[in-house]
Amino acid sequence: MNRRDFIQKTAAASALAMGGLSLSSFTSPTIKKITILHTNDVHSHIDPFPADDPKYPNMGGAARRSAVIQQIRQENPNTLLLDAGDIFQGTPYFNFYGGELEFKLMSMMQYDLATMGNHDFDNALEGFKKQLPHAKFEFVSANYDFKNTILDGLVKPYKIFIKDDIKIGVFGLGIELFGLVEKKNYQETVYNDPLGVAQDMARTLRHNEKCDLVICLSHLGFMYKDETSKISDLTLARNTKDIDLIIGGHTHTFLTKPYIEKNTEGKEVLVNQVGCYGLNLGRIDFYFEEGKISSKGKTIVV
């Protein structure tokens, strides 16, 4: 036995001893698991792409997505299903039905929450409001102020979920509408600075509401190479604290795995986005244990 092997075996023995200690210290060493599923920029893609599509042949499709979601929910009932905006626009389903079927299918799939993308304003605030009765899930946006619009009170800044006694706070962020969406479509919606709003929201959720998990549902875009001043999910992650996960959209970014960024406290923030058109379903599993300090012992497997 060389010295290196010896060290490894000693470490293993310590770990075993550790396990024994843990078991004897607590009656039930429970590990809780929260699964976050997410989509973004589905853009009314309800049917799979045709088999002869040059880019995404036979990919996507709401019926397949639903089957995957059901299976995951069966494995872990403590699952949240989120969408990061741009549900509307992209196929005749939207042109013919104005988003009715999109909302109905998302309700059937038991989406828990969504935020608004710029295209969700395409039929103006009236067009969005008209479809809301078809959505059994809510919309959140913390930086769009709808006070002087018909959406006043219908879109909240954040929502808190409790799953297996784990408190999860989710807030929404939307992109600047000026120059991207016609004024007649967003009307008196006020766009507030996402960074300041995110800091307030994260503090509220983490410290006032005592959330175990803080998630930002963003339609800001993953990153902008040429526009360093333009806020993106990456700059948001770097310049805030108390956020665990940013689920993004808008830039149709196909990340092979979540990006891990350090926040102002040097803690890891996960930033994820799964492309567009319902081609992928993103999944993040958070494991919680009683009494272990998070900043020292967190393992991230991506």
Added chain:
Amino acid sequence: MTLARKYNTAFQRFVLFLTIPLFIACSTAGLYNTRVEASKTSINATLSQDNTIENYISPYRDTITKALSAVISYAPETFDKSKGKWNTTIGNMLAEATFKKADKLFYNSEKKHVDACILNHGGIRSIIPKGPVTQQTAYEIMPFENSLKVVALKGMQIREMAAYIAREGRPHPLAGITLTLNSENQVTTITIQGKPLENEQTYYIASIDYLIGGGDNMQFFATNEGIYDLNYKLRDLYIDYFKETDTLPVITTQHIITK
């Protein structure tokens, strides 16, 4: 030395393992996030489908398919934007249809007539094949959600527009306006509604939001005397035009004349 240091590290870890569970863990009742795992599922043909969802979609899909495939006009020949250096039959027809619809709407709301129309060659996304024309055809030639607008431009700006067209060297769809280019592709004459262009006169030009916003580098729209939104999507305009046109006209008018 190196080995000794490694040994120390392992030893420190051992202490840490003991310390945390004994002193921190048992003194707090909180829950801590100790592990995160990420993965994604590609939604593809290997997956089974939820039949409840599929059956729910079905009647919506059928209605759309039926509406999109209903014959609403007839193309006597194939309209192809690649056929023609400066003028194309598809460009002429679409610009003419847009011009007429815009003029009618604009006169109703503003009591003024539209003088000309410009669209972009790149915006025509498909051919119109010879034979039956359907709503699907309109979605294919115009998959985008752009809408119709009228811009008031001074004659000087129309000169900028003409210079842009000559410089670009592409058959952008035009109606109501005729340009003559010399052998060096410089604009020599511009007529609008058959009359020579007046620098100080205000002209009303029909186009789409994308181009008026500077799309396809159409910067000349930026200096304008006002923009009027006609609340009409270009695709809907084409669908309405097809519905009321039994046989699509083959228009061979030369809007750009080269000498």
